[in-house]
Amino acid sequence: METLTHHMFVVAFFVFLGYYVVLAVYYLILGLVGFAVGHQRGREDAGEDYRLLAASSFTLPVSVILPAHNEEAWIADSLQSLLNLNYPEYELVIVDDGSTDRTLEILKERLELVAVHNPYTDLFQSGRIHGLFKSVRHPHVTVLSKATGQKKAGAVNAGLNLARYKYVCVMDADTVLEPDALMRVMAQVEKDPERIIGVGSYFGLVNGFEVENGRVVGKNFLRSPLVAYQDLEYLRSFIGNRLSWSRWNAMPNIAGGFGVWRRDVLLEMGGFSAEVSCEDIELTFRAHEYIALHREAGYKIVMLPYVVGWTEGPHTVRNLIGQRNRWHRATIETTWRFRHMLCNPRYGTFGFVTVPYFFLYEVLGVFFELGSIAVTILGFLTGVFDLKLLVGFLVFMTLFQAFTSLLPLVAFHREQKLFRPVEFCYLTFLSLVEFAAYRWIIVFSRITGTLDFFRGVRTYAGVPRERKNATGTPAPAALQPAKA
Numbered sequence: 001m002e003t004l005t006h007h008m009f010v011v012a013f014f015v016f017l018g019y020y021v022v023l024a025v026y027y028l029i030l031g032l033v034g035f036a037v038g039h040q041r042g043r044e045d046a047g048e049d050y051r052l053l054a055a056s057s058f059t060l061p062v063s064v065i066l067p068a069h070n071e072e073a074w075i076a077d078s079l080q081s082l083l084n085l086n087y088p089e090y091e092l093v094i095v096d097d098g099s100t101d102r103t104l105e106i107l108k109e110r111l112e113l114v115a116v117h118n119p120y121t122d123l124f125q126s127g128r129i130h131g132l133f134k135s136v137r138h139p140h141v142t143v144l145s146k147a148t149g150q151k152k153a154g155a156v157n158a159g160l161n162l163a164r165y166k167y168v169c170v171m172d173a174d175t176v177l178e179p180d181a182l183m184r185v186m187a188q189v190e191k192d193p194e195r196i197i198g199v200g201s202y203f204g205l206v207n208g209f210e211v212e213n214g215r216v217v218g219k220n221f222l223r224s225p226l227v228a229y230q231d232l233e234y235l236r237s238f239i240g241n242r243l244s245w246s247r248w249n250a251m252p253n254i255a256g257g258f259g260v261w262r263r264d265v266l267l268e269m270g271g272f273s274a275e276v277s278c279e280d281i282e283l284t285f286r287a288h289e290y291i292a293l294h295r296e297a298g299y300k301i302v303m304l305p306y307v308v309g310w311t312e313g314p315h316t317v318r319n320l321i322g323q324r325n326r327w328h329r330a331t332i333e334t335t336w337r338f339r340h341m342l343c344n345p346r347y348g349t350f351g352f353v354t355v356p357y358f359f360l361y362e363v364l365g366v367f368f369e370l371g372s373i374a375v376t377i378l379g380f381l382t383g384v385f386d387l388k389l390l391v392g393f394l395v396f397m398t399l400f401q402a403f404t405s406l407l408p409l410v411a412f413h414r415e416q417k418l419f420r421p422v423e424f425c426y427l428t429f430l431s432l433v434e435f436a437a438y439r440w441i442i443v444f445s446r447i448t449g450t451l452d453f454f455r456g457v458r459t460y461a462g463v464p465r466e467r468k469n470a471t472g473t474p475a476p477a478a479l480q481p482a483k484a
Contacts (some may be wrong), residue, residue, distance in 0.1 A: 005384070006384050008029065009094025009379040009382070012388075013375055013376065016375060017393075018399075019372075020396070024262060024403065030245075031242055033244040034239055034243040034411055035407070036245040036413075037246065038414075042415040045184065048187050050086075050184070054087070060072045060190060060193060061262070062089075062165055063090070063165040064087055064091065064168070065093050065163060065169065066092065067097055067156050067173065068095065068096055069097040070101045070379050071099070073236035074173060074312065075103050077112065077214045078214070079111075081175075083138065084179050084215065085181070088211040093142050093143075093159040095155040097152070098149070102299070104145060104190050106189075111135035111136070112137070113143055114133060114136060116134050121161060124157035124158075124159055124161065125141075126150060126158040127149055127150055127154050129144065129145065130145040130146060131145045132144055135390060136185050147347070149444075152272075153272035156271070156279070157274075160266060160271055160272075166263055167189065167472065168187070168262075168263050171256075171258045171309070171387060175257050175258060175311040176211055176214060176216060176311075177258070178308055186260070194297075196299075196302055197262040197299045197300065198300075199304065200238075200242065200258070200303050201303070202239065202304070202305055202307055205231060205311065205313040206310035206311060208227065220423075221418075226316075226438075228426065230436065232267075232405045232427060235409055238408075243303050246303035248349040249350070251302070252284055252350075254284050257311045268290070269287065276333050277326050277327075277329040285337070286338075292347050292348075305412065321445045327444075328362075328446045329451065331363065332362075342355045370443070372397075376390055377390070398435040400435075401439055402432045405427075406428065406431050407470045441445075
């Protein structure tokens with residue numbers, strides 16, 4: 001019996017070790033490809049004549065859709081950042097999704113809204129409409145007030161009903177865009193507008209930054225470890241993974257915080273789905289089905305490394321767990337819904353490279369992680385493994401976790417030059433000790449997210465806002481006239 005137990009522990013240990021070795025090689029390949037793609041995009045960006053694009057009447061117009069539900073803390077700055085966009089032609093469709101705070105009041109005050117009675121056709125059954133308004137100050141801005149009830153997806157679909165242009169940009173109402181965000185992204189679309197159907201780009205966290213009139217005027221990445229670790233997560237996801245997947249047209253998620261889609265494709269796919277916990281990843285997977293159905297068209301989904309804006313992240317452990325719980329539920333929902341894509345030749349690289357990763361790491365990874373640690377510790381306590389092996393395994397896990405953060409951190413900093421030396425050193429240090437602290441918050445979130453998935457939880461809960469003024473109430477910023 002002791003021999004059998006010994007062999008079981010040894011076999012289990014090497015199974016888990018093999019899992020992490022394969023994953024490390026996978027991350028290494030993704031990291032190196034992402035490094036090369038980021039460098040290529042950097043050269044392309046340096047060679048662009050943005051002044052010519054800004055002045056050209058042939059630049060593709062864009063419909064920007066901004067869904068907002070109880071966003072009084074950020075709506076003024078988010079709106080102003082959109083009015084500040086350096087882009088020749090765009091319309092802004094704001095959808096107030098049944099807000100119970102001052103969101104709609106702020107919009108009325110800042111935009112000087114007047115009610116209009118234009119025809120409105122609801123293609124997606126996105127909810128009951130309360131009113132349609134146009135801005136006196138900014139004729140290209142429309143505000144739609146509707147009843148809530150279909151999550152963010154319903155609000156975006158309502159905005160999609162009003163969108164007029166070929167490309168639509170969907171973003172969150174707590175996001176402050178950089179003035180050249182749309183220009184840099186659409187410059188890539190202009191190169192191949194008939195084949196590019198979706199585009200995402202990097203956006204970071206605004207927590208602790210100085211924001212005035214829709215502009216980030218002061219950045220400081222020496223913030224609390226809880227927020228700084230989220231910076232590392234965003235780098236892992238956007239730069240370490242998605243940039244590489246994009247190279248093979250296998251990008252799995254255009255994040256809801258900022259994404260550009262071709263409107264006709266969204267209409268053909270039936271818009272965003274309100275049946276899932278997060279609409280963005282489900283839509284992107286569904287877009288790959290669309291690509292497979294129209295293989296002859298050569299459609300592409302692209303990820304870019306440009307910093308397009310800044311959004312507010314969770315500022316407490318409780319809020320972080322709630323957000324990551326929902327993200328993990330959405331990942332399981334989507335992976336299971338599209339399980340037929342797994343290693344299916346019809347879906348090309350997406351089916352053989354991206355979908356297996358989601359099954360083995362995003363869905364099952366938490367079980368491998370907990371199982372490997374449990375086997376190693378129990379093996380040590382029962383005398384099967386010695387102290388050297390236990391320590392060695394923990395060191396390996398620590399270095400593995402650090403490796404997944406350091407590679408995209410170095411690649412991103414090399415091209416974007418965003419961090420000061422002290423900030424880069426701070427993030428490097430945090431990545432080295434992530435396994436001992438922050439990692440377990442994420443593991444717990446994934447465990448609860450998995451349990452909630454099997455319990456049938458499909459709720460969409462937003463992150464409580466941290467931004468307050470001296471009286472403890474949300475502080476909308478003053479809205480300034482748009483640049484000429």
